[in-house]
Amino acid sequence: QVQLQQSGPELVKPGASVRISCKASGYTFTSYYIHWVKQRPGQGLEWIGWIYPGNVNTKYNEKFKGKATLTADKSSSTAYMQLSSLTSEDSAVYFCARDYYGSSLMDYWGQGTSVTVSS
């Protein structure tokens, strides 16, 4: 069965960076886009960007350019998102999700990774 298994919660200091992982299984990793979505506590969903592991092309929401960097490792079927220069505004749960057509219709989601930025 399709699974996207994300890494565990992170507590990081302001100004630092963090890398979150999303390990895919149950499907061909290189044939699907991986999206990343941010959800702040008690708030809605915000799209960060996608990566296509087949050719490692990426597309970002303008708002997250310079903040998020998306990468993928085909050998381990794992997608990564690095967040840099963290502030309290980056404290959120981050989800990865897959998409077959690159249409941004996300059919399977990871369980989410909580990032808390605090000194």
Add this chain to the structure above:
Amino acid sequence: DIQMTQSSSYLSVSLGGRVTITCKASDHINNWLAWYQQKPGNAPRLLISGATSLETGVPSRFSGSGSGKDYTLSITSLQTEDVATYYCQQYWSTPPTFGAGTKLELK
């Protein structure tokens, strides 16, 4: 960016009743509209794509309708497990954008 507006942040609902959740796009999105269900502590779950197509495994009491800018998610005969927050999402243009969510609460 296309803005998605869900007019109700909360809806007070009764078990066995019918629920209608509305979503309005700031521009035409040609039925490229998805509905997701999210329960506390969980990831969103895709319920409906293409405004009306039910995903595999989603109960038939869920349905979607609409066109142009205006879309609706309906739930008939509400069950306990349907109490959740529902989000609409347009995927007609980049960036894909979500509504702010409609949270169902039992009366």
